[in-house]
Amino acid sequence: MVSPSVASAASTPPAPPTPLVEFWRAFSANKGAVFGLVVVCVLLLLALFAPWIAPHAPFQTNSGAFLVPPAWQAGGSSTYILGTDAIGRDILSRLIYGSRLSLSIGAVVVLIALALGVTLGLIAGFYRGLLEIAIMRVMDIILTLPSLLLAIVIVAILGPGLVNAMLAVAVVVLPHYVRITRAAVISEVSKDYVTAARISGAGTLRLMFSEVLPNCAAPLIVQASLGVSTAILDAAALGFLGLGAQPPSPEWGTMLADAREFVMRAWWVVTLPGLMIVIAVLAFNLLGDGLRDALDPKLKR
Amino acid sequence: MLRFLLTRVSLLIPTFFGMTLLAFFLIRLVPGDPIETMAGERGIDAARHAALLVEYGLDKPVLTQYGVYISRVLHGDLGKSIITQVPVLDEFLALFPATVELAVCAILFALLLGLPAGIIAAVKRNSWFDHGVMTVSLTGYSMPIFWWGLLLIMLFSVYLGVTPVSGRLDVIHYVEPVTGFLLIDALMSEEKGAFVSALQHLILPAIVLGTNPLAVVARMTRSAMLEVLGEDYIRTARAKGLAPFRVVAVHALRNALIPVVTVIGLQVGVLFTGAILTETIFSWPGVGKWLIEAINRRDYPVLQGGMLLLGAVVMLVNLLVDLTYGIINPRIRVAR
Numbered sequence: 085m086v087s088p089s090v091a092s093a094a095s096t097p098p099a100p101p102t103p104l105v106e107f108w109r110a111f112s113a114n115k116g117a118v119f120g121l122v123v124v125c126v127l128l129l130l131a132l133f134a135p136w137i138a139p140h141a142p143f144q145t146n147s148g149a150f151l152v153p154p155a156w157q158a159g160g161s162s163t164y165i166l167g168t169d170a171i172g173r174d175i176l177s178r179l180i181y182g183s184r185l186s187l188s189i190g191a192v193v194v195l196i197a198l199a200l201g202v203t204l205g206l207i208a209g210f211y212r213g214l215l216e217i218a219i220m221r222v223m224d225i226i227l228t229l230p231s232l233l234l235a236i237v238i239v240a241i242l243g244p245g246l247v248n249a250m251l252a253v254a255v256v257v258l259p260h261y262v263r264i265t266r267a268a269v270i271s272e273v274s275k276d277y278v279t280a281a282r283i284s285g286a287g288t289l290r291l292m293f294s295e296v297l298p299n300c301a302a303p304l305i306v307q308a309s310l311g312v313s314t315a316i317l318d319a320a321a322l323g324f325l326g327l328g329a330q331p332p333s334p335e336w337g338t339m340l341a342d343a344r345e346f347v348m349r350a351w352w353v354v355t356l357p358g359l360m361i362v363i364a365v366l367a368f369n370l371l372g373d374g375l376r377d378a379l380d381p382k383l384k385r
Numbered sequence: 386m387l388r389f390l391l392t393r394v395s396l397l398i399p400t401f402f403g404m405t406l407l408a409f410f411l412i413r414l415v416p417g418d419p420i421e422t423m424a425g426e427r428g429i430d431a432a433r434h435a436a437l438l439v440e441y442g443l444d445k446p447v448l449t450q451y452g453v454y455i456s457r458v459l460h461g462d463l464g465k466s467i468i469t470q471v472p473v474l475d476e477f478l479a480l481f482p483a484t485v486e487l488a489v490c491a492i493l494f495a496l497l498l499g500l501p502a503g504i505i506a507a508v509k510r511n512s513w514f515d516h517g518v519m520t521v522s523l524t525g526y527s528m529p530i531f532w533w534g535l536l537l538i539m540l541f542s543v544y545l546g547v548t549p550v551s552g553r554l555d556v557i558h559y560v561e562p563v564t565g566f567l568l569i570d571a572l573m574s575e576e577k578g579a580f581v582s583a584l585q586h587l588i589l590p591a592i593v594l595g596t597n598p599l600a601v602v603a604r605m606t607r608s609a610m611l612e613v614l615g616e617d618y619i620r621t622a623r624a625k626g627l628a629p630f631r632v633v634a635v636h637a638l639r640n641a642l643i644p645v646v647t648v649i650g651l652q653v654g655v656l657f658t659g660a661i662l663t664e665t666i667f668s669w670p671g672v673g674k675w676l677i678e679a680i681n682r683r684d685y686p687v688l689q690g691g692m693l694l695l696g697a698v699v700m701l702v703n704l705l706v707d708l709t710y711g712i713i714n715p716r717i718r719v720a721r
Binding site: 233240317324362 | 411412415523528531535543657662665676681692699
């Protein structure tokens with residue numbers, strides 16, 4: 085990799101920076117990306133330690149405290165810092181527990197899409213011809229349909245629920261991973277090191293996974309990081325439409341679906357879950373942009 | 386040009402057939418058979434069930450059924466809604482103009498704000514304005530629009546009371562549908578105040594639906610302008626003493642617009658995705674709301690037909706965008 089940091093390397097000690105150090109330098113130069121990373125870490129901590137951080141249990145209702153406004157507003161109480169919903173559940177606690185769901189949704193969707201997408205992309209890239217055409221045509225069809233529409237139809241058929249929603253979103257985002265992998269494979273396969281490996285007797289599977297795949301990692305990592313934000317957003321949209329996680333789950337989109345009828349009188353029930361979605365999605369987008377700039381200067385626009 | 390056109394069209398045909406396959410088989414994955422679905426919770430006795438299976442051709446092999454389905458689709462018959470018994474195509478055509486009207490206004494909103502913002506951001510690179518545009522655009526890109534819609538309703542309809550909460554027109558007005566586009570119909574009709582009312586109903590949904598495209602247009606315009614502004618011919622234009630405005634607005638913008646047009650073309654699918662959410666929030670009587678209602682009522686023919694029709698619309702628009710480039714930029718025609 086001809087690094088763009090040659091100029092900065094001159095001012096540092098003669099030993100060349102390790103790839104990791106070099107990566108961190110490029111990454112940390114991007115303030116937005118660092119901010120995204122910090123937010124993602126905070127969300128992770130919230131998710132991991134939810135039972136200890138959350139002041140109340142997420143499903144615990146309190147018939148004496150319906151729609152209590154946040155603590156700083158008239159009528160608010162310090163017991164419920166961000167107020168309560170229509171059946172007296174603590175909003176703050178539900179938001180904290182919701183981060184568990186949203187982060188898992190992001191991770192699971194991206195892992196499914198990566199596993200399937202990389203496999204299909206490798207197959208399409210290695211076995212050019214009929215198989216490739218078949219795979220890429222199917223991906224074209226998925227890409228042509230409006231993404232949420234296809235996800236909705238899949239969920240409508242499989243039945244509403246968090247697991248089916250994650251599957252649907254994974255199917256919808258799959259083409260991106262297949263295309264990226266295939267394009268990277270095709271450009272790598274003709275390189276000398278692959279020919280060398282092939283001549284020295286490496287089998288196709290070995291060529292696929294241990295020779296070519298590591299060199300396709302950069303765009304896939306970037307896509308995966310940006311994909312988490314898409315997954316969170318789409319799953320929340322499905323939840324909002326009543327097709328994703330089902331009540332009383334504290335998934336942020338599902339919370340918003342419940343909150344719709346309180347637009348007239350309880351702003352906190354409507355505003356806060358959406359704010360969490362924006363923060364999470366924004367953080368993963370910033371992180372992904374930063375990773376792209378740091379990992380692959382060629383992709384930088 | 387004809388060859389370019391024919392290649393593009395011939396690529397669409399397998400995609401369309403693939404889509405019919407998808408629509409046909411996805412619906413077959415629904416647990417239970419269509420007759421049971423139609424019968425609903427009341428159930429149906431075995432003899433009637435068998436008779437209906439024969440009547441609907443569901444006793445034949447799957448491939449034959451698909452053959453029948455495809456020939457019906459090609460003849461414009463997408464089946465009937467289980468609930469209303471109206472042909473799916475008729476329902477779609479009645480509602481589609483409302484969605485198009487919303488989508489067109491959303492794109493106009495995105496362009497009217499996004500183009501100037503992107504251009505100024507590129508010209509004043511690294512200024513506070515540039516950073517502001519990029520921050521806002523990244524936020525707009527990350528925005529869950531169903532929440533954004535609720536926020537705007539809360540602010541403008543509930544607290545300020547300046548816009549209506551839902552629908553397309555106040556009930557006191559009646560406008561004869563001529564074009565299906567309410568803004569145009571209202572202008573042509575004699576109804577006083579109908580146009581204003583239609584506009585008031587349209588403005589929030591259009592902003593909500595236009596938010597994601599706005600972010601994309603602003604970002605894309607900025608980066609395309611930055612690239613073009615570094616070109617030699619821009620330096621030449623500056624050197625020969627052209628006014629800065631002319632350099633930016635004429636020399637740079639024309640070339641920067643090509644990638645922007647591409648991106649707008651690709652936004653059609655995104656717009657339909659957004660329309661499903663926007664129409665649900667604002668009770669906008671378009672195809673998005675129709676599809677969500679079809680899901681809640683388990684109206685599978687509507688779902689199947691609607692998916693196919695929207696997919697076909699996206700395909701056609703993508704084709705048009707492709708052809709437009711071929712005309713704007715001859716290099717693309719040759720390259721493919």
